[in-house]
Amino acid sequence: MKGKKRNLEFYYLFFLSITAIAAIIYSVFWADQAVDYKALIQENISGVTSIEKIIGTKPAYKVEAAGGCYYAVCDSAMGYQSKVETMSIIDEKGMVEKVLVTKQGETPDFFERLYKQDYFNSFNGLSVKEPIYLGGASGYSGYLAGNQTTNYIDRISGSTVSSHAVAEAVNGGNLYLSRQIFNTAWTNPYDVFQLTWKELAMIVMYLIALAGVYVKKLVRIRIWVLLVSIGVLGLLINQFATANLLFSLIHLQIPGITNIKWYVLIAGSLGFIIFLGKNLYCAWICPFGAAQEFLNKVAGFKPLGISQPVIKKLKLVPSTILWVALILGTCLGNYGTLDYQPFGALFLLKATWVIWLMLPVFLFMSLFFNRFYCQFFCPVGFIYNLINRWRNKGVRTWKQIWNRWKNKKEEG
Known part of the structure; x- marks a missing residue:
C-alpha cells in the first residue's frame, strides 16, 4: 500500500521547521556571545x-x-x-x-x-x-x-x-x-515569597479552566470566564503568554520562585498541554482571544464564506510570520522581533506603529470570523497547538507500542 502523498504545503512546513531549528540551535550555542x-x-x-x-x-x-x-x-x-x-x-x-x-x-x-x-x-x-x-x-x-x-x-x-x-x-x-x-x-x-490578589486571581482562573475539563457543564459559563479574563489578565494584571517568553525558555531564562505570575502563566499553560493534552490557555484564558470571541458573539454577524482551500492556505500564515521573526531575530541578535502581538496595544495602549495599524483590522475581522487573529496570526497559539499535537501523537504511539508488547507477552 502506498504511503500518503505529501503535498507542497508539507515540504514548505518542513523547510520552515528545519531552518527554524537551525536558527534556534545557532542562537543558543553561538549567537549569544558572552559579554x-x-x-x-x-x-x-x-x-x-x-x-x-x-x-x-x-x-x-x-x-x-x-x-x-x-x-x-x-x-x-x-x-x-x-x-x-x-x-x-x-x-x-x-x-x-x-x-x-x-x-x-x-x-x-x-x-x-x-x-x-x-x-x-x-x-x-x-x-x-x-x-x-x-x-x-x-x-x-x-x-x-x-x-x-x-x-x-x-x-x-x-x-x-x-x-x-x-x-x-x-x-x-x-x-x-x-x-x-x-x-x-x-x-x-x-x-521574599509573596502571594497577592493578582497571583490568586490568575490561579483561580487556571483552576476554573482545569475544572472545565472534568465538569462539562462549566462550558456554558466559558464566555463569562473569558470576559473576566479581559478585565483581570488583560486590563488589571497585564499578563499574556508571548512568543518571546516561550523562546526565553529555550535559553533557560527561568525566573526565581518569587515570580509566581510567570509560573502560573507559562508553566500552567504548558502543564495543561503536557499532562492533559489540551490547550486550555487559548480556549479559556487568553485575554486577546477572549476579546475577539466576545466581539464576535455581541456582533452576531454572519460568518464570512471563506472556502476550505483558502482557510488551509491562511493556516500557513502563523508559522510563516513566526519563522520570519525568528530568522530576523537570529540575524540581528535581537529577539524583540518576536514581539509582534497586539496585546500591548489593546490592553496597555503601547505598541509599534505596525501593530497599531493591524489591531483594528484584527478586531474588525473578528466580528465576522471568530478569533481571526488566533487562527491566522497568533504565534503562541501556533506553538501551543503544535506542542499539543506532538504530545497527543506521542501518547497515542506509546499506547500502541505498549498494547502490542502487552498482547505479545500474553500470547507468549
Whole structure:
C-alpha cells in the first residue's frame, strides 16, 4: 500500500521547521556571545590600571583606577519577556556609582522608557550595605511599602515589570558584594515569597479552566470566564503568554520562585498541554482571544464564506510570520522581533506603529470570523497547538507500542 502523498504545503512546513531549528540551535550555542565585562568596565571607569576577577559564583571584579578602588558585579532577573542582566559599579565606600544593562530582550517600547526617564541614574549614590527598594510597585517583590529608608528608587509607570527586573538584578549583585567585600549581610526583599490578589486571581482562573475539563457543564459559563479574563489578565494584571517568553525558555531564562505570575502563566499553560493534552490557555484564558470571541458573539454577524482551500492556505500564515521573526531575530541578535502581538496595544495602549495599524483590522475581522487573529496570526497559539499535537501523537504511539508488547507477552 502506498504511503500518503505529501503535498507542497508539507515540504514548505518542513523547510520552515528545519531552518527554524537551525536558527534556534545557532542562537543558543553561538549567537549569544558572552559579554566582555572587562571592556565594559574600562569604558565606564576612567583611568583603569588593573581589573582582577573576584573568585565566586557571580561575575564580579575589583578595579584599580586613577580615581581609587572600585568593584563591579553582574546579576540578572526575569523581566516582561526576557532576562535582564545588569552590571553595578560600586566605589570603595560601598556606594553605587553606575548601573549598566549588559543583556536584555525586552519589548523596546517598554524598556526605552527606563532610559528616557533616567531610571538608571536613580541608583547612583545608593548603598550596597542595605536593600534598594522599589517605590510605587505594590504587589512586586522589593516593594518599598512602609520601610523607613532613603535607599530606594521609584518604578517607571508603564514599565513596572522592567523596572522591577532591573532593581531585582541590581539587588542580587549588591547583596553578593555586600557579603564578599563589605562584610555586611541583609535579607533580600526580592527573594521574599509573596502571594497577592493578582497571583490568586490568575490561579483561580487556571483552576476554573482545569475544572472545565472534568465538569462539562462549566462550558456554558466559558464566555463569562473569558470576559473576566479581559478585565483581570488583560486590563488589571497585564499578563499574556508571548512568543518571546516561550523562546526565553529555550535559553533557560527561568525566573526565581518569587515570580509566581510567570509560573502560573507559562508553566500552567504548558502543564495543561503536557499532562492533559489540551490547550486550555487559548480556549479559556487568553485575554486577546477572549476579546475577539466576545466581539464576535455581541456582533452576531454572519460568518464570512471563506472556502476550505483558502482557510488551509491562511493556516500557513502563523508559522510563516513566526519563522520570519525568528530568522530576523537570529540575524540581528535581537529577539524583540518576536514581539509582534497586539496585546500591548489593546490592553496597555503601547505598541509599534505596525501593530497599531493591524489591531483594528484584527478586531474588525473578528466580528465576522471568530478569533481571526488566533487562527491566522497568533504565534503562541501556533506553538501551543503544535506542542499539543506532538504530545497527543506521542501518547497515542506509546499506547500502541505498549498494547502490542502487552498482547505479545500474553500470547507468549
